[in-house]
Amino acid sequence: KLSLLELAKEIEKLGKEANDRTLQMHQIQGGTFTVTNYGAFDTSFGTPVIKYPESAILGVGRISKKPVVVNGELAVGDVLPISLAVDHRIIDGGDAGRFIMKFKDYITNPMLLLMS
Structure with a gap:
């Protein structure tokens, strides 16, 4: 198992090497x-397709400014579109839904990664 830092270095x-x-x-x-x-590629949305023998794929789009509600008030915020495809077998x-919620937690509060 790699630490977060080791994983980042390997990626x-x-x-x-790919480049x-x-x-x-x-x-x-x-x-x-x-x-x-x-x-x-300056694309917001896509449809990720699972490649056999993998079990899931997370598609990440382009961050863009959108209207969001913060503490009951309308504001401009950064929105990151993601889509997750999983093999339900x-x-x-x-x-999968809990994974997306945890992903959202980490993206909106990266310090959580250091605490886990």
Whole structure:
């Protein structure tokens, strides 16, 4: 199990190797979960598709300014569209919903990551 810092370093390393076209196939096989960032292409929404044998994929769109309600007042806030597709033979829909809520908690309050 990797720590958050170790995971971030590994993602950075693999991303650099992918950009440099030195990434080997064995380095990207055997995954169970994918994060796809269609926001990098200035796209807000997409439909993530699970690749066998993975069990889930999280699609992340582009952050944009939208009207939001904060403490009962209308305000302008940052909105990050996400979509999660899961294989329901493996993952219960309730667990997927709880994952999204926990993801929201961590995105809106990153200090929670350091406390968990």
